[in-house]
Amino acid sequence: MDFEIRGERKPQGRRKLRAERAEYFRLVRQGYSNKEASRLIGVHERTGREWRNGRTNPNRFRAPARPEWAPAGVSGPSRYLREDERIHIADRLREKATVRAIAGELGRSPSTISREIRRNCHPDSGSYRPHAAQARADERRPRPKPGKIALNPELRAAVQAGLDEQWSPEQICHALRRTFPDRPEMHVAHETIYQALYVQGRGELRRELAGALRSGRARRKPQRQANCRQPRFTDPMVMISERPAEAEDRAVPGHWEGDPIIGKDGASAIGTLVERHTRYVMLLHLPNGRTAEHVRDALTETVRTLPAHLMRSLTWDQGSEMAAHKSFTVATGVPVYFCDPASPWQRGSNENTNGLLRQYFPKGTDLSVHGPEHLAAVAVQLNGRPRKTLGWETPAERLHKLVAA
Known part of the structure; x- marks a missing residue:
């Protein structure tokens, strides 16, 4: 190997290690592991991982920087996966690439790729087909959507019966899980019940049932954020x-x-x-x-x-x-x-x-x-x-x- 580890070990910053970075990717393409390639060029293996997968904030997820081998023609990440990204996912899955590797190549979170594969794979064969996945995603995207309670008359009757008995929404949702353990269509979160009661125009539950809630409110009480509170004193405060x-x-x-x-x-x-x-x-x-x-x-x-x-x-x-x-x-x-x-x-x-x-x-x-x-x-x-x-x-x-x- 003609590359020589630099003698001056003063920190150069991520952008100034151009020679090391180029040599690192040359070694990776030859089949060297991240640990071995990092050792050969004289950088920490964490630096090699950041070069390969993109750099992220450890405290809060942020879309990593585009890595060296991101597919050509793909622009920066948007809120939703695009069709060309789904095609890239399908190609890499056929090559037995890992979810984390695909996420690094696309500049996405690994959970985004994992969720995409799980939600949009073929229901029978389990294979991932990019154009069908795009169609399923487009079909799910329009808003607003009908609520689960409105689509299931049996579930709606069960929830109304619980409210008639003065049960709280949380008690109702747990009772439904015990009564119908093998029927997920009869399971509902308590927040869904609150939404059906409070959101105007849904018609999912009778409006008079809101009076059965222990709070006695027919609509939700907005919670002010700390920066939106009204002044506490007559005389202005100096913060x-x-x-x-x-x-x-x-x-x-x-x-x-x-x-x-x-x-x-x-x-x-x-x-x-x-x-x-x-x-x-x-x-x-x-x-x-x-x-x-x-x-x-x-x-x-x-x-x-x-x-x-x-x-x-x-x-x-x-x-x-x-x-x-x-x-x-x-x-x-x-x-x-x-x-x-x-x-x-x-x-x-x-x-x-x-x-x-x-x-x-x-x-x-x-x-x-x-x-x-x-x-x-x-x-x-x-x-x-x-x-x-x-x-x-x-x-x-x-x-x-x-x-x-």
């Missing part, structure tokens, strides 16, 4: 994405995170504040509940005990207790930033601290019995613990240095 970068990297002290911990039956609460740089903890006494006004007053009183340079911002979740955030900002000059919905990791220090506080204030207990003196004692004990993230300093020591400076 965490607009918080200064100095708060994100914890380099500058004075940026705090806050949240209440809730007592038994939601009737009592204790407010918590954690400084991001030092992990210093302060507890808010809320004897009269956690309404927006009570939380605002407790926060205002606590913030005024701190030096101005140690109270630069406050980050909170979108709980109703912060509805008065604008008046708090006006009174103290401290901006409030709100986390995204269902994103507790954006207040990681506060969530961690609340877990530590449950050692002193267990869940399911009445938190109103703890007075301000006891809350201060708990905060002192937490602030006196050495913390690994602070180089085994305590939050109190770290804050004392900042105040002294």
Whole structure:
């Protein structure tokens, strides 16, 4: 072999290994395995597989790049398989090629090729005929399609009988599988029953049967996505994405995170504040509940005990207790930033601290019995613990240095 492995092993990137790539495919065409060909040209065998099959994202499927030996005349992958791709599948199946090899050649997912062969092969002989497969695919594609319940009167009667007995759609679908174990045409998913009830104009089930559902709704309740929610407060929120970068990297002290911990039956609460740089903890006494006004007053009183340079911002979740955030900002000059919905990791220090506080204030207990003196004692004990993230300093020591400076 005239090819020489390059002496400079500095990474060149996938596109710069032109000589290695060309030599790799020459060896593969001669019958060498991927492992052997990769060894001979001095690259990792994973690189050889990516050259041969196309490169994919390991976390989420993405159509791989067109490999070296993709059939001529085939353009990039579309949503549906084309007739020329089906012809290529049939030719390669006659050559006993594997599904993964065919998928790599066409730049498709192996599951797409496997599903195509399984759904469109001849029902009797089991052979794959590309033109017949294309005709079957075209026949299945038009929308809308009649539902399974509408096409089977016996199934429709069985579903209606179950709804008359106040059964849920999920109970009906499992009962049908037990009653007709050998008749797949009588099996139906519970989502199909919901579709037959809720979708207007189908006529698959009597509309009055929707009243038999436990929800009592005659139509589906739309679920809003997090980015489509209505504003929670009257005063506009400033989201965490607009918080200064100095708060994100914890380099500058004075940026705090806050949240209440809730007592038994939601009737009592204790407010918590954690400084991001030092992990210093302060507890808010809320004897009269956690309404927006009570939380605002407790926060205002606590913030005024701190030096101005140690109270630069406050980050909170979108709980109703912060509805008065604008008046708090006006009174103290401290901006409030709100986390995204269902994103507790954006207040990681506060969530961690609340877990530590449950050692002193267990869940399911009445938190109103703890007075301000006891809350201060708990905060002192937490602030006196050495913390690994602070180089085994305590939050109190770290804050004392900042105040002294």
